[in-house]
Amino acid sequence: MVILALVLLLPGCLDEIELKNQSFDTKAVVIQGKLVQGSPAVVEVSIQRIGDYSGSEVATYIGSAKVSLWNAAGASVELAEVSSRRLYQAIIPSNHPTFKVQTGQAYHIRVTLLDGRQYESEPEVLLPNPELEKMDFQLADLALPDKKGFITTSTYLRFWVNTALKAANSSEKSKLRWELNAVYRLTDNAKKVCYNAEPQRVEKVFIFDGAAFNLNRLDTFYLADVKLDHRFAEGFHLTILQESLTPAAYNYWNQVKLLAERSGNMFEAPAAKIASNIKSSTDPQEAAYGYFYATTQDTLRRYVNPAQVGSPTNYCPQPPQPRIGPTICDNCLLQTGSSLTKPAFWIE
Numbered sequence: 001m002v003i004l005a006l007v008l009l010l011p012g013c014l015d016e017i018e019l020k021n022q023s024f025d026t027k028a029v030v031i032q033g034k035l036v037q038g039s040p041a042v043v044e045v046s047i048q049r050i051g052d053y054s055g056s057e058v059a060t061y062i063g064s065a066k067v068s069l070w071n072a073a074g075a076s077v078e079l080a081e082v083s084s085r086r087l088y089q090a091i092i093p094s095n096h097p098t099f100k101v102q103t104g105q106a107y108h109i110r111v112t113l114l115d116g117r118q119y120e121s122e123p124e125v126l127l128p129n130p131e132l133e134k135m136d137f138q139l140a141d142l143a144l145p146d147k148k149g150f151i152t153t154s155t156y157l158r159f160w161v162n163t164a165l166k167a168a169n170s171s172e173k174s175k176l177r178w179e180l181n182a183v184y185r186l187t188d189n190a191k192k193v194c195y196n197a198e199p200q201r202v203e204k205v206f207i208f209d210g211a212a213f214n215l216n217r218l219d220t221f222y223l224a225d226v227k228l229d230h231r232f233a234e235g236f237h238l239t240i241l242q243e244s245l246t247p248a249a250y251n252y253w254n255q256v257k258l259l260a261e262r263s264g265n266m267f268e269a270p271a272a273k274i275a276s277n278i279k280s281s282t283d284p285q286e287a288a289y290g291y292f293y294a295t296t297q298d299t300l301r302r303y304v305n306p307a308q309v310g311s312p313t314n315y316c317p318q319p320p321q322p323r324i325g326p327t328i329c330d331n332c333l334l335q336t337g338s339s340l341t342k343p344a345f346w347i348e
Contacts, residue, residue: 027050027051028049028051028288028289029048029062029117029290030047030049030059030289030290031045031046031290031292032045032291033045033109033292034293034294034295035101035107035124035292035294035295036294037102037103037295038296040091040094041092041094042092043069043079043089043090044079044087044088044089045067045079045087045088045089045111046061046086047062047065047113048060048062049062062113063081063083065113066112067088067111067112068110069090069107069108070108070110071106071107072106072123075099076099077090077092077096078090101126101294103127103128103296104125105125105126106124106125106126106294107123108121108122108124109292110281117280117286118280118282119278119280119281120279121277121278121279121292126296127174127246127295128167128174128296129243129244129295129296129297129298130165130166130167130168130244130298131167131168132240132242132300133162134300135160135238135300136302137159137302138157139155139156140156141153141155142154142158142225154227154228155227155228156226156227156228157228157304157309158225159222159226159238159302160221160222161218162218162220163217163221165210167244173216174210174244175209175210175211175244175247175249175250176207176208176210176243176244176245177207177242177243177295178206178207178241179200179241180204180224180238180239181198181239182197182226182238182239183195183196183197183239184196184198184232184235184237185235186234186332186338187314187332188332192331192332192333193340194332194339195338195340195341195346196332196338197338198231198337203260204224205253205256205257205261207245207254207257208221209250223240226238228309228310229312230313230314230315232309233311233312233314234306235303235306235348236303236304237301237345238304239300239345240300242297242299243297245293245295248275248277248293249295251275252274252275252276252291255274255275256274276288276289278292301345303346303348315328315329316332317329
């Protein structure tokens with residue numbers, strides 16, 4: 001089911017819908033999660049129910065569940081519910097007395113719902129990550145489809161990375177995934193300054209299988225093309241996170257990528273259920289969806305000064321024209337993801 005599969009892409013990008021006194025025709029459970037090694041390590045899990053409501057597939061957040069992270073030795077850590085973010089989270093310090101997050105070790109999650117149903121993920125090994133050495137961009141005029149599907153030529157910033165494909169002290173080439181998040185500054189008509197977070201779009205999946213190519217590193221490897229527009233008029237920050245993936249996790253993200261990039265032409269394979277490592281412990285016949293994996297991350301950030309890209313025109317003020325209701329130039333906080341707080345990493 002295409003709609004169901006697309007819901008699996010990124011839980012943080014879903015519109016949460018409260019449906020009171022309604023019941024779904026189907027009640028598929030979707031569990032997504034990730035353990036990220038660090039100081040401290042962080043594990044986050046999202047639990048949702050997918051069902052049919054008036055002919056449409058919708059996702060609702062499942063709260064009040066018991067969620068725990070386990071290692072191969074049988075030690076566990078409980079995740080707390082963060083209702084404001086509609087997920088479960090645990091922060092694990094490096095000096096935790098009973099639970100260590102280390103490369104080479106396997107981890108899995110266990111989820112118990114209020115009705116007693118229980119789910120577990122298959123163990124995922126935490127692999128070392130090659131160093132993300134450099135990121136930068138170059139300007140280029142590209143002929144790409146616009147929002148309406150028409151091919152137009154515009155100027156883009158082509159962001160690229162340099163990275164080794166082998167982690168330190170490892171003989172195996174890594175399977176990599178990159179996550180990109182942007183923040184740009186916008187000043188409204190009242191001179192209020194907002195910082196607008198723009199997360200990676202769900203249909204964009206950036207992965208590379210190092211073992212599939214006769215390469216030991218990637219140099220000037222293009223990840224994303226960002227159109228040069230008002231977002232670069234007052235300052236733009238791009239953050240790139242690099243993750244190491246197991247073969248199973250890479251297969252999951254590759255299936256997500258193939259589904260997200262489907263164009264609907266007659267030669268494409270039919271859509272199918274994306275592989276999941278989530279199983280029901282209470283009912284082996286129940287289909288569960290989603291994926292949990294463990295990874296290390298390396299992060300680089302790049303600030304783009306407006307003068308570096310020709311000082312694009314500010315978005316505000318807008319020319320006078322008939323409008324219904326206020327715009328982001330009347331109040332920049334109307335933009336989704338906007339904040340008056342400058343991010344801690346914002347360095348010009």
